[in-house]
Amino acid sequence: MSAPERQASFWCETGWINGAPADGVRVEIGAGGMVTASETGVQPRPEDCRLSGVTFPAASNAHSHAFHRILRGRTHDAGPGSFWTWREQMYGAAGALTPDLYGQLATAVFAEMVVTGWTSVAEFHYVHHQPDGSAYAEEHAMERALARAAVASGIRLTLLDTCYLAGGFGTPLSAGQLRFGDRDAAAWLQRLASLRTALAEEFDPAQVSVGAALHSVRGVPEAALAVIAAKLPADLPLHIHLSEQPAENEACLAATGLTPARLLAKHGLVTGRLSAVHATHLSAEDIRVLGEAGATVVLCPTTEADLADGIGPAAELRAAGARLALGTDQHAVVDPWLEMRALEHGERLSSGARGRFAPADLHAAVSAAGAAAQGRPDPGLTVGNVCDLMSVNPGSLRTAGARPGQLALAATAADVHTVVVGGRILARNGEHALLGDPAALLSAAIGAVDSSRILTPATTTEVP
Numbered sequence: 001m002s003a004p005e006r007q008a009s010f011w012c013e014t015g016w017i018n019g020a021p022a023d024g025v026r027v028e029i030g031a032g033g034m035v036t037a038s039e040t041g042v043q044p045r046p047e048d049c050r051l052s053g054v055t056f057p058a059a060s061n062a063h064s065h066a067f068h069r070i071l072r073g074r075t076h077d078a079g080p081g082s083f084w085t086w087r088e089q090m091y092g093a094a095g096a097l098t099p100d101l102y103g104q105l106a107t108a109v110f111a112e113m114v115v116t117g118w119t120s121v122a123e124f125h126y127v128h129h130q131p132d133g134s135a136y137a138e139e140h141a142m143e144r145a146l147a148r149a150a151v152a153s154g155i156r157l158t159l160l161d162t163c164y165l166a167g168g169f170g171t172p173l174s175a176g177q178l179r180f181g182d183r184d185a186a187a188w189l190q191r192l193a194s195l196r197t198a199l200a201e202e203f204d205p206a207q208v209s210v211g212a213a214l215h216s217v218r219g220v221p222e223a224a225l226a227v228i229a230a231k232l233p234a235d236l237p238l239h240i241h242l243s244e245q246p247a248e249n250e251a252c253l254a255a256t257g258l259t260p261a262r263l264l265a266k267h268g269l270v271t272g273r274l275s276a277v278h279a280t281h282l283s284a285e286d287i288r289v290l291g292e293a294g295a296t297v298v299l300c301p302t303t304e305a306d307l308a309d310g311i312g313p314a315a316e317l318r319a320a321g322a323r324l325a326l327g328t329d330q331h332a333v334v335d336p337w338l339e340m341r342a343l344e345h346g347e348r349l350s351s352g353a354r355g356r357f358a359p360a361d362l363h364a365a366v367s368a369a370g371a372a373a374q375g376r377p378d379p380g381l382t383v384g385n386v387c388d389l390m391s392v393n394p395g396s397l398r399t400a401g402a403r404p405g406q407l408a409l410a411a412t413a414a415d416v417h418t419v420v421v422g423g424r425i426l427a428r429n430g431e432h433a434l435l436g437d438p439a440a441l442l443s444a445a446i447g448a449v450d451s452s453r454i455l456t457p458a459t460t461t462e463v464p
Contacts, residue, residue: 033422057380060370063327291320301342
């Protein structure tokens with residue numbers, strides 16, 4: 001199929017603009033799919049592409065591991081477990097990936113994101129090498145596979161190339177982690193620079209860009225943190241898994257005398273460009289450090305619930321000055337509406353109070369904050385926004401009777417009837433304009449990975 005043409009203008013029956021719904025929103029689209037004119041309370045013109053229902057800024061997925069999608073519905077038959085036992089199954093999935101298989105799987109996962117309303121994704125990527133740790137014959141083969149998957153699906157990809165050097169504090173990488181690693185921090189920085197050059201030569205940066213990530217403080221030794229802090233290019237977004245598990249905090253304190261957040265701050269890595277993923281188990285001092293720096297905290301509420309991680313201090317982080325974004329992480333669900341709702345519901349469960357996050361707060365977290373964490377412009381209907389939109393049916397079984405401004409507490413991805421990326425309609429009623437039904441793609445891709453999997457999962461040393 002050929003790519004849909006960019007529309008010159010859209011008229012929205014109701015549009016979310018400046019944090020609230022407005023009737024009769026009309027926008028004009030210019031170069032690069034940017035909104036160049038916007039007005040409210042107007043009637044459509046004959047040339048406008050009309051969007052019925054309520055149209056919102058599209059969702060920006062601030063944390064994803066595409067290959068984890070393999071695990072959905074497959075990790076609950078082994079009896080009681082924890083994050084650490086789940087991790088063993090995840091390593092088994094990672095061990096089966098090849099560039100071709102990962103490209104097929106990521107195309108399907110990204111298509112699933114697009115039809116549900118996510119139009120950009122920060123892919124936290126560490127499956128760099130062959131299972132034994134050696135390089136592929138094609139330089140950056142895995143990374144190119146992910147970039148090509150993004151182009152095929154039309155999603156905007158920020159590929160977060162991840163530094164992963166250790167299996168824990170004072171522990172080398174295990175056999176199952178070898179493909180994640182680089183020789184040292186200098187080697188990772190060199191490979192990162194090469195990757196940036198290679199992808200910039202092949203892909204439009206509005207479609208595919210490169211950022212940086214540190215897997216975790218347990219995966220990047222303190223000496224390496226110092227090197228990276230001194231030499232990482234200042235223009236790159238930086239992400240890290242932070243304090244997802246109490247065991248990580250305990251191990252970090254034992255090894256360094258500091259919590260993970262304070263260890264990063266010691267090396268000047270807690271700044272406005274940092275996105276701390278999860279941040280579930282924080283001290284009051286950690287919250288202050290992240291907030292005063294204006295860092296982003298990427299919450300993944302459905303994943304954190306699925307993995308029994310806990311409920312993070314979202315309201316406290318916001319009050320301290322941190323920006324909150326949302327991600328799908330291991331894709332227990334791929335649904336921006338459920339992530340928004342889970343953020344508010346987690347707060348209600350932990351605080352005993354309702355309305356901790358207003359709908360406007362939830363939409364900001366799922367949209368603009370996630371885009372900022374990727375170094376991308378805000379999506380939406382305001383001049384200067386990129387025209388990435390998701391339109392919702394306000395009269396479905398789930399949404400009938402809901403006020404437009406409160407759809408964040410009622411809708412699901414099943415209610416998203418149209419998705420626009422850069423002024424182009426890429427999905428209608430769950431069907432991708434270029435790829436068709438993502439469910440069929442996912443079934444084929446997961447089946448292909450299953451057929452190639454090593455029956456005995458890679459063994460690892462279980463360390464926090």
